[in-house]
Amino acid sequence: MGKDLAHAIFSPDDRVRFRHRVRRGLDVLGGLLDADVFDPGTGMTGLEIEINLVDADARPAMRNAELLADLGDPRFQAELGRFNIELNVPPRHISAEGFAGFEKDISDALRTAEERAGKADSRLALIGMLPTLVPDDLVLENLSDGERFRALNDEIVAARGEQFPLDIRGVERLRSASSTIVPEAACTSAQFHLQVAPEWFARYWNASQAVAGVQVALGANAPFLHGRRLWAETRIALFEQATDTRPDELKAQGVRPRVWFGERWITSVFDLYEENVRFFPPLLPMLSDEDPVEVRSGGGIPRLAELCLHNGTVYRWNRPVYDVMDGRPHLRVENRVLPSGPTVVDLLANAAFYFGVVRRLAESERPIWSRLDFAVAGANFRVGARDGLGAAMRWPALGEVPAAELVLETLLPLAYEGLDRFGVDPGERDRLLGIIEGRCRTRQNGASWQTAAVCAAEHRGLSRADALVEMTRRYLDWQRTNEPVHTWV
Numbered sequence: 001m002g003k004d005l006a007h008a009i010f011s012p013d014d015r016v017r018f019r020h021r022v023r024r025g026l027d028v029l030g031g032l033l034d035a036d037v038f039d040p041g042t043g044m045t046g047l048e049i050e051i052n053l054v055d056a057d058a059r060p061a062m063r064n065a066e067l068l069a070d071l072g073d074p075r076f077q078a079e080l081g082r083f084n085i086e087l088n089v090p091p092r093h094i095s096a097e098g099f100a101g102f103e104k105d106i107s108d109a110l111r112t113a114e115e116r117a118g119k120a121d122s123r124l125a126l127i128g129m130l131p132t133l134v135p136d137d138l139v140l141e142n143l144s145d146g147e148r149f150r151a152l153n154d155e156i157v158a159a160r161g162e163q164f165p166l167d168i169r170g171v172e173r174l175r176s177a178s179s180t181i182v183p184e185a186a187c188t189s190a191q192f193h194l195q196v197a198p199e200w201f202a203r204y205w206n207a208s209q210a211v212a213g214v215q216v217a218l219g220a221n222a223p224f225l226h227g228r229r230l231w232a233e234t235r236i237a238l239f240e241q242a243t244d245t246r247p248d249e250l251k252a253q254g255v256r257p258r259v260w261f262g263e264r265w266i267t268s269v270f271d272l273y274e275e276n277v278r279f280f281p282p283l284l285p286m287l288s289d290e291d292p293v294e295v296r297s298g299g300g301i302p303r304l305a306e307l308c309l310h311n312g313t314v315y316r317w318n319r320p321v322y323d324v325m326d327g328r329p330h331l332r333v334e335n336r337v338l339p340s341g342p343t344v345v346d347l348l349a350n351a352a353f354y355f356g357v358v359r360r361l362a363e364s365e366r367p368i369w370s371r372l373d374f375a376v377a378g379a380n381f382r383v384g385a386r387d388g389l390g391a392a393m394r395w396p397a398l399g400e401v402p403a404a405e406l407v408l409e410t411l412l413p414l415a416y417e418g419l420d421r422f423g424v425d426p427g428e429r430d431r432l433l434g435i436i437e438g439r440c441r442t443r444q445n446g447a448s449w450q451t452a453a454v455c456a457a458e459h460r461g462l463s464r465a466d467a468l469v470e471m472t473r474r475y476l477d478w479q480r481t482n483e484p485v486h487t488w489v
Contacts, residue, residue, distance in 0.1 A: 014285045015282055017285070018282050021291075022306045022307050025292045025302070025304040025305075025307030026274060026307060028292040028302055029270065029273060029307065029322065038329050038331060039329070040197035042196075043094055043095050043423070044091055044093055044195040045092065045094050045195070046089065046332075047102060047191070047193070048089070048190070049347065050085075050188035051110075051340065053083045053085065053123070054125050055122055058132050058473050060130055060132070060137050062081075062082035064144060065078065067113070067117055071112070076088075079144065080144060080149060082142045083130070083137070083185070084144070085113075087110070089109075090105060091193065094419075097425050099432060100428055103344060103345065106347070123476055126188075126343070126344075126479060127340060128187070128339025129186050129225055129235050129339070130186065131224040138186060139180070140179075140180045143182055143185075152283070152313075157179070157180060159245035159281075160246075161247060163179050164177060165177045166183065168237045169230075170229065170230030174225060174228045183238065187235040187239045189340055190339065192338075192355070193333070195331065196332070196333060201269040201333070203363075204333050204358060206265050207357075207369070208358055209317075209369075209374070211361070212381045213391070214406060215384070216236065216384040216388075217385075217387070217389055217393070218350070218403070218436065218440075218445060219445060219446070220232035220233040220339070220445055221233065221340070221445065221447055221450070222234045223450050225238060227465060232389075232391075232447040235339055235385075236381075237385070239315070240257065240259045243259055244257055244258070244259070258283075258313065259315040260314065261317055261378045262318075263374065265369045269320050272316070272319075280313070282313075286306075288305035292307075301327055301329050302324075307322070317336050318333055318337070319333075320334070321334050333358075337381070339446070341479065342446040342449075342475070342479060343478075343479050343482045343484060344482055345432075345435065345484055346484050349432045349484065352419060352428075352432035352436075353411075353412075353415050353433060353436045355419065355422065356416065356418030356422070356424075357415040358418065360415065360421070388445060389404050389439070389440070389444075389445055398410070407436065412433060412437060412440075415433055416433060419433070438484060441486075444485065444486045445486070449485055454468060457470050457471060
């Protein structure tokens with residue numbers, strides 16, 4: 001969510017100056033891309049994991065401020081709702097035993113956080129959407145402390161100018177409305193970062209877009225919201241609707257949504273930043289002390305604070321990231337399509353599949369994006385989110401094919417090759433990609449397990465509400481075992 005804001009009241013002059021600074025930053029970025037100053041960072045990766053806090057009744061526990069104060073660990077931060085926190089895992093190369101290092105880092109951090117949460121009668125839940133949430137949980141009073149959250153809510157609400165309607169049609173249908181963006185707090189995700197050289201960025205971003213539908217079908221883990229069974233990964237639809245700044249008239253005019261899959265393949269990272277500047281007005285016009293032109297003219301590397309802040313308020317499912325470390329700039333693809341959970345090992349299996357298949361596709365002599373229409377990639381993304389492992393995908397030379405079959409027969413072999421190119425330890429490669437294979441063969445991921453568990457409980461006579469509580473408790477018990485979800489019963 002970014003840094004805390006010094007203030008949250010922006011004047012018209014602030015917006016004009018911010019827009020001017022964003023455009024200057026875009027010009028400077030173009031110059032940096034031409035200057036060959038970027039760190040290629042081959043194989044450097046990072047993870048962010050969003051987490052729910054729940055109480056003894058498997059209901060959301062509004063205690064993130066208390067837990068974070070007790071932890072005192074900068075790796076953990078608040079997220080939008082008082083029942084959300086985020087773990088930022090220190091980046092590392094995935095060559096050799098990098099995945100094992102990630103697993104230890106994550107498990108150790110979560111173990112400590114779980115112990116501290118237990119003192120406040122809370123537990124941690126890695127899940128795409130907490131099944132026991134009700135509308136009264138997602139209200140302004142449950143927005144996390146911090147000026148940045150209040151400012152973001154106020155700016156998006158002002159841009160919308162009216163309530164945010166929700167209408168999600170899945171197996172069942174949910175219709176509601178909110179006067180705030182707090183319903184977005186129901187969406188808890190896992191984000192993967194992959195650092196790439198500028199000349200390779202377009203290939204990796206295009207490859208990420210091409211496989212986004214398969215990713216979400218494999219990893220779907222959010223089938224329930226407010227007691228309704230909706231999409232396999234309802235988080236996708238909710239995030240799109242809960243933060244949509246466009247009233248119907250602007251939608252009719254073709255104004256782009258801020259939660260955006262995109263509309264074309266790219267040839268440079270500059271394409272994405274230029275689209276951000278061209279299509280999206282500033283939301284948080286906070287000015288830094290840096291003039292990027294002056295810094296660059298003096299031979300320095302600017303942080304491009306305004307350009308980066310603006311980029312952070314355009315919620316692409318695969319987002320570009322510009323950052324500076326040790327005085328040298330670098331670029332990352334931030335892959336944002338997947339939910340949190342179900343277990344640490346499932347998260348790492350998802351990461352291994354993504355990093356492996358994207359590298360192999362990005363380095364292909366005949367790129368997938370030269371054969372796959374962008375609109376088809378977008379359609380695959382939506383059907384993967386809606387139907388999960390039951391989705392049918394369209395793929396070049398294959399036509400329409402079940403998602404699990406596409407993974408087993410076509411993409412999983414590429415993932416193995418991609419991880420080999422990263423130099424991943426063969427044992428780690430086989431262990432993690434074996435989990436992906438297991439999901440496809442059993443047709444069980446987080447979403448299908450949750451759905452089956454609730455249906456079984458209802459067949460025993462439990463109400464939907466009681467079935468969701470029972471399922472969530474069982475889910476948390478399984479999560480603690482770190483056994484992959486395709487083995488759960």
